[in-house]
Amino acid sequence: MAGTYRLVVVSNRLPVDYEEADDGAIIWRTSPGGLVTALEPLMRSSHGAWVGWPGVADRDFQPFENDGISLVPVRLNEDDIEDYYEGFSNDTLWPLYHDVIAPPSFHRETWDAYVRVNRRFAAAAAAVAAPGATVWVHDYQLQLVPRMLREARPDLVIGFFNHIPFPPYGIYAQLPWRKQILHGLLGADVIGFQRVADAGNFSQAVRRLYGYPTRGVVIDVPAGEKGDSRRVIAKHFPISIDAAAFEELARRPEIQARARQIREDLGNPKTLMLGVDRLDYTKGIGHRIKAFGELLAEGRLSVEDVTLVQVASPSRERVGTYMALRDEIELAVGRLNGDFSTISHTAISYHHHSYPREEMVAMYLAADVMLVTALRDGMNLVAKEYVAVRFDADGVLVLSEFAGAADELKQAILINPHDIDGTKDAIVRAVEMPKRERTRRMRSLRRTVAENDVAAWSASFLRALTGGAAVPAGIPDA
Numbered sequence: 001m002a003g004t005y006r007l008v009v010v011s012n013r014l015p016v017d018y019e020e021a022d023d024g025a026i027i028w029r030t031s032p033g034g035l036v037t038a039l040e041p042l043m044r045s046s047h048g049a050w051v052g053w054p055g056v057a058d059r060d061f062q063p064f065e066n067d068g069i070s071l072v073p074v075r076l077n078e079d080d081i082e083d084y085y086e087g088f089s090n091d092t093l094w095p096l097y098h099d100v101i102a103p104p105s106f107h108r109e110t111w112d113a114y115v116r117v118n119r120r121f122a123a124a125a126a127a128v129a130a131p132g133a134t135v136w137v138h139d140y141q142l143q144l145v146p147r148m149l150r151e152a153r154p155d156l157v158i159g160f161f162n163h164i165p166f167p168p169y170g171i172y173a174q175l176p177w178r179k180q181i182l183h184g185l186l187g188a189d190v191i192g193f194q195r196v197a198d199a200g201n202f203s204q205a206v207r208r209l210y211g212y213p214t215r216g217v218v219i220d221v222p223a224g225e226k227g228d229s230r231r232v233i234a235k236h237f238p239i240s241i242d243a244a245a246f247e248e249l250a251r252r253p254e255i256q257a258r259a260r261q262i263r264e265d266l267g268n269p270k271t272l273m274l275g276v277d278r279l280d281y282t283k284g285i286g287h288r289i290k291a292f293g294e295l296l297a298e299g300r301l302s303v304e305d306v307t308l309v310q311v312a313s314p315s316r317e318r319v320g321t322y323m324a325l326r327d328e329i330e331l332a333v334g335r336l337n338g339d340f341s342t343i344s345h346t347a348i349s350y351h352h353h354s355y356p357r358e359e360m361v362a363m364y365l366a367a368d369v370m371l372v373t374a375l376r377d378g379m380n381l382v383a384k385e386y387v388a389v390r391f392d393a394d395g396v397l398v399l400s401e402f403a404g405a406a407d408e409l410k411q412a413i414l415i416n417p418h419d420i421d422g423t424k425d426a427i428v429r430a431v432e433m434p435k436r437e438r439t440r441r442m443r444s445l446r447r448t449v450a451e452n453d454v455a456a457w458s459a460s461f462l463r464a465l466t467g468g469a470a471v472p473a474g475i476p477d478a
């Protein structure tokens, strides 16, 4: 069975959120998040189909159109969400792939659910893809889909992009289903990673567990019975953002006015520092708070001069580790504010909310110092967004070397967030950096982000996938 779309994107979540109007009508709102930010422009311009879960359990939805993108909903039941999504994806793969910062759980029932749900996504994609179509599968929740798709539809060109790190072999090897996952991924023609090191870790796992020969980015995967092989590419394609769209927002007078208002409402601190993260243990929010707290305690920074705004967007709130993290972070914020805030100056302005993109841009514009202290992060788009917004060539980015973005954003102040003293020194350096140096660094960062935007990212991935053929138009044939 084949469908009509020449370009199909498959990801765990559709890029929309479900809402009901007062009269019961369904409203779909475009939702925030790394992947949506990255793919929205490409999907709109190519009129592709996007296969994914619409975010509501136990309900069937017909395919529909939103903002020029055809959306194909995949049903997930409560059990699937618990076992495939919260269980295997977010309690096994996520911590394992992020260097076991939190201990991964290994449960056979959640693995079974992962296989079952991957099969459902593969079937949905196979049903809408035109003969010979390009299918681009995303992220760690769907690593078995490339192989399942290839078996169902050998005519398809299949790409996979891993948004999170791929761990070193010594860590990856803990996974009881390590061979099955590699087999699933090797169903793709091109497997994309954020960093050179991630692609290298993957190739090494393939050599160690399957013994397939690898030459640079090429892996020869045995296919058929006569000793034939398929060429699979495993390579880094660092993801980016729609830099021009962020800058356009930042140049709007009402957003600049809002940025000024934010500073004013915070009592016009000399230095405004900002952290924006999903509330996730990979983001190093606790390390950041610890460093800031010590600087205040030692008098190297004063609450009269410096305020930290921390946005911690709600995330995976039913997974135990995330519940514990929220308690831990909020305890740390409460303690620090209790110790250092005055009636007129709050040390940390903490927000467990999700904001509209316009408000995020106003915050980036308002912030003198942006703190990205991830302990491990595939890329970290927040770092790139901050840079894209600063058309005034001001602001200092403090960036963890464990975020993929550090491979490109060399003019940031790079830190090892585990080294609290080093992080403290970097924060003080950022706060005290002379204007000329800020401008020089920010100009260079901005060039990098402008030249390597999300359009360049998707074009280069699709070029690798289609061997240089034009990016598929994606318009249904029928």
Ligand code: GDG
Pocket: 032, 033, 034, 035, 037, 038, 163, 164, 239, 276, 277, 278, 311, 313, 353, 354, 355, 356, 357, 360, 377, 378, 379, 380, 381, 382, 383, 385
């Ligand atoms: C994964 C990988 C990789 C956050 N809060 C709000 C909001 N956001 C937006 C940010 C940014 C996105 O969400 C977060 O992207 P990150 O890259 O920082 O992190 P993850 O969510 O962990 O994303 C990551 C990414 O995939 C892409 O490949 O870079 O390494 O972990 O765009 O701005 N947006 C709005 N309100 C919020 O409150 N509007």
